[in-house]
Amino acid sequence: MRTNTATRTYALPSITFQSAAAVLAVVAAVALPQIFHVAGATLGLGAALGQTLLPMHLPVLLVGLLAGPYAGVATGALAPIVSFALTGMPMAPMVPFMVIELAAYGLFAGLLRGVALPESIPSPLAWLVKLFGAQVAGRVVDAIAIAVAVYLLGNAQMSVASVGAAIVTGLPGLILQWIAIPVVMFVVDRKRG
Template structure:
């Protein structure tokens, strides 16, 4: 809903029914997409590298946060890795708590930033890209803090804070995919709302 040409669009939270349905569908997508990518990676002789590069679990979590708000985003981010592990054994058990924290943070911040006011002069896809970037940076910061706590306070020798930077570099193609796909999807949603 746009008040006038000088203010930005505001986004009220959708109904509880919509948030619940969106979160359920996003969890299904966040569990299924990595499996599809792993099968494709195996067929191409890449193993799990395709999934690590294209970040298929992140996409539905970020998208549902922007579409349905912080509650749906957090729920999707928290449940998807747990359900995926229970059904498929992936991610590996030591990674599950970190993925829950990271993905829940992505969903939370995407949901919180969906309502952020930006000038109406900023084109819709660029506005959504700004919000997406904010959620991605915040999620990575939370992930780095969780890993730092595990390494420095809990003595986890399997993790390192440098792994956050390495994950960003490895996942750059997935980030680029998100930077293109998510703003375009949200722009299409905006056009439907108008």
């Protein structure tokens, strides 16, 4: 069913497309942080550039919106594991939390991709609303995972306050996502329609 780019709903793409999109997104989610870390080291910022601009989140959210929840959750779950295996980053204690958080982002982005919004909402704004919903849901899942680790499993290396600190630190990355992802999705809409 298609009324305009703001209310367009999408059937899931083929398994081949979903699989290829997930593989490419995992590659991007491993490569982008490395590029940001090299740039950060060159600029004397160390790992701060990657923590601030959230480069691993971009391909996960984008593949969820483009290819659906299966590709999104697969990318989100695999990207930190593959990245750790190949590069040693993220740090080992962070890998399970990154897997949970990124898988949630990919899942919710994929689930929200097909949600029809009112025709009065222009396409870029509709994608921004869906993206924001996926980001909030992913952070809630991350906060729950951290709370379980701290309060039920006694993990003294984590704190629930780290979720708020991560949001503040990553605000430039969130802004980058709020600009780049709706623009990409708008361009995709224009090409499809």
